Structures are given as structure tokens and as C-alpha cells.
Amino acid sequence: MIPGLLLVISGPSGVGKGTICARLKTMDPTIHLSISMTTRPPREGEEEGREYFFVSEARFQELLKQGELLEWARVYDFYYGTPKKPVMEMRAAGRDVILEIDVQGGLQVKANCPDSILVFVLPPSFDELASRLQSRGTEGAEAIATRLRWAREELRSFRRYDYAVVNDTLEEAVRKVNAIRVAEKCRPSFHGLAWLDSLEE
Amino acid sequence: MIPGLLLVISGPSGVGKGTICARLKTMDPTIHLSISMTTRPPREGEEEGREYFFVSEARFQELLKQGELLEWARVYDFYYGTPKKPVMEMRAAGRDVILEIDVQGGLQVKANCPDSILVFVLPPSFDELASRLQSRGTEGAEAIATRLRWAREELRSFRRYDYAVVNDTLEEAVRKVNAIRVAEKCRPSFHGLAWLDSLEE
Numbered sequence: 001m002i003p004g005l006l007l008v009i010s011g012p013s014g015v016g017k018g019t020i021c022a023r024l025k026t027m028d029p030t031i032h033l034s035i036s037m038t039t040r041p042p043r044e045g046e047e048e049g050r051e052y053f054f055v056s057e058a059r060f061q062e063l064l065k066q067g068e069l070l071e072w073a074r075v076y077d078f079y080y081g082t083p084k085k086p087v088m089e090m091r092a093a094g095r096d097v098i099l100e101i102d103v104q105g106g107l108q109v110k111a112n113c114p115d116s117i118l119v120f121v122l123p124p125s126f127d128e129l130a131s132r133l134q135s136r137g138t139e140g141a142e143a144i145a146t147r148l149r150w151a152r153e154e155l156r157s158f159r160r161y162d163y164a165v166v167n168d169t170l171e172e173a174v175r176k177v178n179a180i181r182v183a184e185k186c187r188p189s190f191h192g193l194a195w196l197d198s199l200e201e
Numbered sequence: 202m203i204p205g206l207l208l209v210i211s212g213p214s215g216v217g218k219g220t221i222c223a224r225l226k227t228m229d230p231t232i233h234l235s236i237s238m239t240t241r242p243p244r245e246g247e248e249e250g251r252e253y254f255f256v257s258e259a260r261f262q263e264l265l266k267q268g269e270l271l272e273w274a275r276v277y278d279f280y281y282g283t284p285k286k287p288v289m290e291m292r293a294a295g296r297d298v299i300l301e302i303d304v305q306g307g308l309q310v311k312a313n314c315p316d317s318i319l320v321f322v323l324p325p326s327f328d329e330l331a332s333r334l335q336s337r338g339t340e341g342a343e344a345i346a347t348r349l350r351w352a353r354e355e356l357r358s359f360r361r362y363d364y365a366v367v368n369d370t371l372e373e374a375v376r377k378v379n380a381i382r383v384a385e386k387c388r389p390s391f392h393g394l395a396w397l398d399s400l401e402e
Contacts, residue, residue, distance in 0.1 A: 125396045152400055159274040176387055183384035184363040186377055195326045199353055
């Protein structure tokens with residue numbers, strides 16, 4: 001069984017990461033979109049295992065101590081992280097796994113799984129990102145300003161990623177991320193050629 | 202201007218490298234298929250600049266001394282090589298360049314141009330390769346046996362390449378090599394984002 005890829009998708013808030021991931025999953029339903037774990041209580045309308053897996057702080061700390069988290073962060077009073085086990089199980093079953101996480105998390109995943117592939121989604125421009133956040137209409141000016149400060153911070157790191165894709169048109173961005181997936185599965189390590197090994201004798 | 206890629210395509214004789222390269226060129230006519238240089242005299246039906254650029258040994262040695270060859274080899278009494286200048290000019294103009302050369306040449310290109318991308322084309326099996334060579338009907342049993350010995354030798358090196366693509370069906374193989382091309386152009390170094398640099402201030 002050829003193992004699945006571990007693909008990390010990061011990029012500033014509002015850049016369209018979620019839409020890209022959903023499209024990839026539609027193209028190939030065997031893709032597993034990983035769900036993060038958090039100690040924050042569920043908000044109105046959130047569902048266990050859809051937005052997050054909601055766990056107690058004791059449980060989170062236990063997993064952390066056991067080295068069972070691929071990446072984690074503390075944001076204010078709450079913890080967020082990616083459990084290692086389901087990711088490893090999916091990959092072992094040959095399914096590609098996508099983690100939609102922030103840059104700090106992505107770099108932790110790379111350190112823990114050097115064969116993971118980091119993809120940064122870039123906006124066509126900073127102004128375009130700002131106008132996408134504004135046109136959502138779900139947040140006030142202050143919240144948007146905070147997101148843009150974070151975005152500026154995250155964008156500084158894109159050169160530490162394996163790949164960067166500009167989300168200019170969604171179709172093009174999806175096509176490129178999928179090309180990265182196809183290409184990375186052509187790495188020599190993914191080829192288990194029994195007939196070739198028999199030639200080596 | 203974002204520079205073009207330098208893509209090396211190698212693989213055993215009969216595996217279908219030439220057909221894959223021709224298809225890629227059809228998909229994107231801006232691709233430049235590099236033509237090798239040789240000191241061997243043209244054979245019946247060969248045309249200057251189509252199969253090879255035919256040069257004198259003095260000229261070849263001159264280019265070699267000047268470091269103007271990306272890779273070269275001596276086979277029996279003749280020299281073969283890839284002139285550096287046209288490749289560099291095409292890349293500088295933003296055009297992708299494909300070199301269809303053998304493994305020894307590919308590894309030389311990688312040493313001289315670390316940003317080149319090496320793609321190895323694999324047959325579905327050794328038996329399939331043998332039957333493809335036989336079905337060509339252009340060579341005797343002895344010539345085919347020689348090619349298969351060489352193929353066995355070359356196949357041992359495929360793990361030294363960046364990527365390997367099995368040419369099972371032509372469509373799939375072309376799709377994969379093209380995905381590699383698209384993916385490699387998503388490397389962060391290919392993104393010249395002026396707006397991002399202005400954020401860094």
C-alpha cells in the first residue's frame with residue numbers, strides 16, 4: 001500500500017483556503033480533511049467533529065505529554081492542536097490528508113513529519129485580501145484590522161513553505177494545489193516497484 | 202520576468218520519452234525542446250537542428266573547454282552534449298526548457314544547475330519495455346538485447362531523480378509530467394511579489 005500524502009494548507013484569513021480544500025475533496029473524495037482539536041467550548045451552531053473536536057484541557061494535556069499532537073498552540077486561554085493518530089492511520093490506508101492550519105502549526109508539522117508538504121495560499125495583493133475580508137460583512141472594522149495585522153505577519157513566512165499558490169481565480173488555485181499533490185506522489189519514494197527490485201539481483 | 206524551468210526527462214530506450222515531450226510541447230507551444238550537439242556525422246534522413254546540431258570535434262572541444270556544455274559524454278568515437286547558452290537564453294525569456302537525455306547527462310545537469318528538475322520515465326514493467334522495443338520492429342534481436350542491458354543499468358538510478366512517472370497510459374504520464382511542471386512553478390522562489398516586499402518595510 002502506497003501511503004497517502006500529508007498536505008498542509010496555510011495562508012491569511014480570507015484568502016480562500018477553506019474553499020480550495022473543499023474543492024479538492026470534491027475532486028477526490030478519498031482525501032481526508034483533518035479536524036483540529038480544541039479546549040475552547042463550542043460556539044452556537046458548531047458541531048463536534050465538524051468545526052473542531054471539543055476536548056477538556058486535561059485530555060489535551062495528556063495527548064500533548066504523550067507526543068500525540070502533530071502541532072499545537074495556545075491562543076488566549078484555550079489550546080488548539082492536531083491529533084497525530086487519525087492522520088497517520090489515514091495515510092497508512094493510502095488516503096491523502098489535508099491540514100488547514102496556520103503557519104506556526106505548519107512549520108511544527110514539517111518538523112515532526114519531514115515528508116509533509118507545505119502549501120501557502122497567497123492573495124493576489126494585500127488590498128485584494130482586505131477587500132475580501134470587508135466584503136464578507138461578518139466582522140467590524142476592528143476585527144478586520146486585527147486579521148490584516150496577522151495576515152501581514154503570516155505572509156512574511158511564505159518562503160519557508162514548499163510551495164505558494166496565488167488564489168487569483170479559484171479554478172486556477174485548485175488546479176495548482178492539485179498539481180502539487182499529483183507531482184509529490186511521483187517522488188521516487190512513492191514507487192514500490194517489485195519488478196525493479198528483482199532486476200537488482 | 203519569471204524564469205522558465207529546466208526539466209530533464211530520462212528513461213530507458215523505448216519507454217516513450219519522446220512522445221511525452223512532443224505532447225507537452227503541443228499542450229504548451231512556448232516549451233523549448235532542447236536539441237543536443239554531436240560530432241557524429243548525420244545519418245541518412247537526419248537534419249541539422251532537428252535530430253542534432255552536427256559540429257566538428259574542434260568546435261565541440263572548444264565549447265567543452267569554455268564550460269559551455271551543460272552535460273556531455275563520449276560514446277565510442279563521438280561526442281554528444283547540450284550547449285548551455287540557448288538553454289539559459291530560453292529560460293531567461295520565461296520559457297520552460299526540456300532536455301531529453303540519459304541518466305548520466307541528467308545527473309551532470311543537476312550538478313551544474315541545481316534548480317533543474319529531473320524526471321525519470323519508468324515502464325510499467327521490464328517485460329513491457331522489452332515487448333515495446335520488439336514491437337517497433339526496427340532492430341534485430343542483438344540490438345534489442347543491448348538496449349535492454351542499458352535499460353537495466355539506467356533503471357537502477359531512478360531514485361536519484363527528483364520524480365519518477367510510470368508510462369502506463371500516455372495520457373496519464375503526460376498529465377503527471379505536466380503536474381510536475383505546474384507544481385515546480387509554484388516554488389516560493391518563482392513568486393516575485395512586489396506588493397509583498399513593500400509590506401516588509
